Amino acid sequence: MIEKIIILGSKGQLGTELCHQLEPRDDLRLVAADVEECDITDGEQVRRFFADHAGRGEEATAVINCAAFTAVDDAEEKRDLAMAINAAGAGNIAAACRDVGARLVHISTDFVFGDGHNSPIKESARPDPLSVYGASKLAGEELAMQNNPATAVLRTSGLYSPWGKNFVxxxxxxxxxxxxxxxxxxxxxxxxPVAPLAEVAVELATAPVFMGGVYxxxxxxxxxxxEFTQAIVDLLQIDAQISPTTARQWGAPxxxxxxxxxxxxxxxxVGLDRFRRWDEELELFIGRYGDTL
Ligand SMILES: NC(=O)c1ccc[n+]([C@@H]2O[C@H](COP(=O)([O-])OP(=O)(O)OC[C@H]3O[C@@H](n4cnc5c(N)ncnc54)[C@H](OP(=O)(O)O)[C@@H]3O)[C@@H](O)[C@H]2O)c1
Structure with a gap:
């Protein structure tokens, strides 16, 4: 039974939500670290951090890695940094997990996929990233699964939360x-939204029988x-005109x-799909946090 959870990237959007969900639990010990405590690009530092904090023997440990370089456009010019964090960093964490016998839940992205899809994409589809960010995250998935057999990769999309930088x-x-x-x-x-994703990450990390691979x-x-923007302004009752533009006109790097x-x-x-439709999740989120946005 998992008794300890280490959250890496604990000050980001998802990391913060995970800490909020796990802090009140008395059946799990929580270790939360961000770059100040554990810089994932430094393999030796990661190994030392795990030697100090991961439980051994009786105290089984799971790690949820939320640490990442997430500035998709900046990554085009900062390829080395994006690769060091998203690819090598994920590999460092997985190697340290293997050394202490810990499970790893690693977070990845829909941007590992390219064009040519027009219906919901299954895990079995072939990745084909279009950006440096997507390529760095795909390399991270591969290294994480290579370096630690007990790794689950959760690919998510357009994360939003009441804190940090996000679209909503x-x-x-x-x-x-x-x-x-x-x-x-x-x-x-x-x-x-980060809340159901955090729930799923914890359920997977603590499942009685761990099931790795890509989810x-x-x-x-x-x-x-x-459409998403229109729904946000409608729910927040903001009087704003939303007009369409194309990705080409917008011209993101x-x-x-x-x-x-x-x-x-x-x-x-595996009975762990806890997500509602996009518009229902947004309505719940705005209902709960609309006053703070
Ligand atoms: N945000 C999205 O829309 C989105 C979409 C799909 C998938 N994802 C994936 O979901 C995961 C969580 O995303 P998020 O939005 O919660 O990310 P976030 O808010 O950007 O948080 C990432 C955290 O990682 C930290 N970090 C950066 N470099 C680090 C390093 N070398 N060592 C340790 N920590 C480091 C960051 O610190 P600093 O802030 O100081 O850099 C930050 O606290 C990521 O894997 C991301 O790729 C995100």
């Missing part, structure tokens, strides 16, 4: 300030960023797939 918070701010926004309508995604872990269904909605087939098979 940015749109709420811009829409109130500017009253009119152009938003990309030709990229279809599955924007996912898709996003909301059900998909929407364009423009990193290429993104035109359709990257994921199908949580494997989570359904």
């Amino acid at each position: 918070r940015s749109i709420a701010g811009y829409a109130r300030k500017k009253g009119a926004l152009s938003v990309v309508h030709d990229q279809i995604v599955g924007p996912t 898709h872990a996003t909301v059900e269904g998909g929407c364009s960023w423009r 990193a290429k993104r797939p035109s359709y990257s909605v994921l199908d949580n087939e494997r989570l359904r098979l």
Whole structure:
């Protein structure tokens, strides 16, 4: 039975949510670390951190890695840094997990996929990243699974939370300030709140029988960023004009797939698909946090 959980990247969006969910539990010991305590690009530091903090023998440990370089556009110019954190960093963590016999739940992204999809993408589909970020995350998945056989990869999409930098918070701010926004309508995604993802990560990490491999872990269904924006301003009752633009006109430095909605087939098979439709999850989120956005 898992008794200890180490959260890496604990100050990010997902890491913060995981800490909130795990702190009240008295059946699990929580160790939370961000780059100050454990820089995942430094293999020796990661090994020392695990030697000091991972439970041995009786105290079985699971690690949930949320640490990442997540600035998708910046990664185009900072390839080495993105690779060091998202690829080599994931490999370092997995090697340290193997050394202490810990399970690893590693978080990845829909951006490992490229163009050519038009229905929800299953885990068995072939990745084909279009960006440096996507390539670095795919390399991280591979290294994590190579270095530690007890690794589960959760691919998610468009994460949002009440804290940190994310689309929902940015749109709420811009829409109130500017009253009119152009938003990309030709990229279809599955924007996912951190709360159900954190629940699934913990359930997988603590499952009586660990089932590794790749899992898709996003909301059900998909929407364009423009549709998502309209839903945000409607739910927040912000009076703003939302007009469509294309990804080409928007001209972001990193290429993104035109359709990257994921199908949580494997989570359904193991009875752990805890996600609602994208619009229901957004409504729940705004109902709970709308006043703070
Ligand atoms: N955000 C999304 O829309 C999205 C979509 C799909 C998948 N994902 C994946 O989901 C996971 C969680 O994302 P998130 O949005 O919670 O990320 P986040 O908010 O950017 O948090 C990442 C955390 O990792 C830390 N970090 C950066 N470099 C590190 C290093 N060398 N060693 C240790 N920690 C380091 C960051 O610290 P600093 O802030 O100081 O750099 C930050 O606290 C990531 O694997 C990401 O790739 C995210």
